[in-house]
Amino acid sequence: MTHESVELHIERESGPRTYRVPRTPGMTVLDALIAIRERQDPTLVWRHSCRMGICGSCAMTIDGRPGLACNTQIATLPDGPVRLAPLAHLPVLRDLVVDTAAASRARDALGTRLERRDPRETEPGGAGTYRQSDRELTGFLQFAYCIQCAACVAACPTAALDETFPGPMALAGVQRWNADPRDEGAGTRSAALGDALAGCHLAGECSRVCPKGVDPALAIQRLRRSEVLGALGLRRGRGSRLHSEGSPGALPDDAPKAPTRTVLPGER
Amino acid sequence: VSGGRAWLVSMGAAALVLVLLGAHMATMHLNDLLGLGDVLAWTSVSERARSAAQTGAYVLLLGAAFLHGGLGAQRVFREWLAPAAAARVNRMLTIVLGALFVVGTLAAVTFHAGAGA
Numbered sequence: 001m002t003h004e005s006v007e008l009h010i011e012r013e014s015g016p017r018t019y020r021v022p023r024t025p026g027m028t029v030l031d032a033l034i035a036i037r038e039r040q041d042p043t044l045v046w047r048h049s050c051r052m053g054i055c056g057s058c059a060m061t062i063d064g065r066p067g068l069a070c071n072t073q074i075a076t077l078p079d080g081p082v083r084l085a086p087l088a089h090l091p092v093l094r095d096l097v098v099d100t101a102a103a104s105r106a107r108d109a110l111g112t113r114l115e116r117r118d119p120r121e122t123e124p125g126g127a128g129t130y131r132q133s134d135r136e137l138t139g140f141l142q143f144a145y146c147i148q149c150a151a152c153v154a155a156c157p158t159a160a161l162d163e164t165f166p167g168p169m170a171l172a173g174v175q176r177w178n179a180d181p182r183d184e185g186a187g188t189r190s191a192a193l194g195d196a197l198a199g200c201h202l203a204g205e206c207s208r209v210c211p212k213g214v215d216p217a218l219a220i221q222r223l224r225r226s227e228v229l230g231a232l233g234l235r236r237g238r239g240s241r242l243h244s245e246g247s248p249g250a251l252p253d254d255a256p257k258a259p260t261r262t263v264l265p266g267e268r
Numbered sequence: 269v270s271g272g273r274a275w276l277v278s279m280g281a282a283a284l285v286l287v288l289l290g291a292h293m294a295t296m297h298l299n300d301l302l303g304l305g306d307v308l309a310w311t312s313v314s315e316r317a318r319s320a321a322q323t324g325a326y327v328l329l330l331g332a333a334f335l336h337g338g339l340g341a342q343r344v345f346r347e348w349l350a351p352a353a354a355a356r357v358n359r360m361l362t363i364v365l366g367a368l369f370v371v372g373t374l375a376a377v378t379f380h381a382g383a384g385a
Contacts, residue, residue: 158347161347161348162346162347163351164346164351195274195275197275198274198275198278198339198343199343199347224275227275227276228276228279231273231276
């Protein structure tokens with residue numbers, strides 16, 4: 001790599017290939033890949049969409065670590081050729097494109113969606129306004145930032161070895177809803193977890209590589225704490241924060257406690 | 269043990285091992301400090317064997333150690349071997365550890381009964 005050009009070593013389906021593209025100020029790995037495809041090799045395949053670290057589709061191994069091509073600037077990488085490869089431990093579809101379906105299925109299988117027990121809430125007019133305190137929001141917000149790029153899955157040593165382990169992406173998704181005070185599905189997810197929590201060796205690499213600052217290792221620790229509290233009968237109740245009136249927004253922490261049962265519109 | 273409780277059981281067994289092993293280490297190696305006398309003398313060993321609580325503690329420690337070690341080993345095999353092979357090895361491991369637990373328990377109980385006779 002010189003100041004005028006960037007050299008990229010790319011692990012392609014057909015074998016490793018080396019490319020050299022003109023370097024531009026603020027150039028990202030994605031910019032370099034686009035330059036290659038537009039001017040040198042239109043057969044090079046990778047995924048990308050938003051170009052701003054939101055969609056997660058351009059995740060790949062960059063200089064040995066999983067990351068997003070769109071938010072990795074060439075200038076931040078060590079001197080020498082930029083080494084690109086598909087995400088590790090995931091089935092390669094072509095060149096830098098991997099199949100993340102299994103990781104997504106594992107996430108979906110654990111019930112990573114809002115669960116409410118009261119069926120009346122799904123009826124017409126049954127919905128109301130949920131209010132959360134800033135503290136409650138902070139409890140799950142970082143896990144909601146997950147863009148499902150699967151960089152954490154590629155970095156996880158357990159996911160690499162044990163195909164039954166759902167992976168950090170799925171477990172962070174579980175904690176995202178378990179920590180949400182509106183949710184009432186923690187018990188169901190606990191049953192679905194199987195012995196997934198035993199699989200994490202706390203290497204912490206998932207948290208280090210996450211391009212969105214999500215901490216899946218923390219999510220797994222909190223899930224373990226929740227399992228222990230659940231076994232001891234100390235798990236806190238969730239949900240029941242539906243208010244019939246008022247505008248959405250966070251309540252102060254000293255706000256009156258919400259009722260222990262869902263309050264539906266028209267009820268007191 | 270399988271399913272969602274495996275991790276909990278493994279951690280619970282680890283806590284039990286920690287406590288019982290701590291008691292063992294204190295008894296056997298801090299005997300002078302704790303004023304327990306010569307814990308390795310035949311009379312001391314025989315006295316402990318006569319105690320039902322001691323025998324129960326030995327069996328509990330054996331069970332907790334096998335449970336924690338066994339579950340840990342099963343995880344290792346699941347990561348080390350192909351799923352089908354891991355399942356076979358883990359079934360065998362369960363049988364072997366179960367048999368060893370029975371033998372260990374019988375030994376402790378036999379010793380207890382013999383010492384009391």
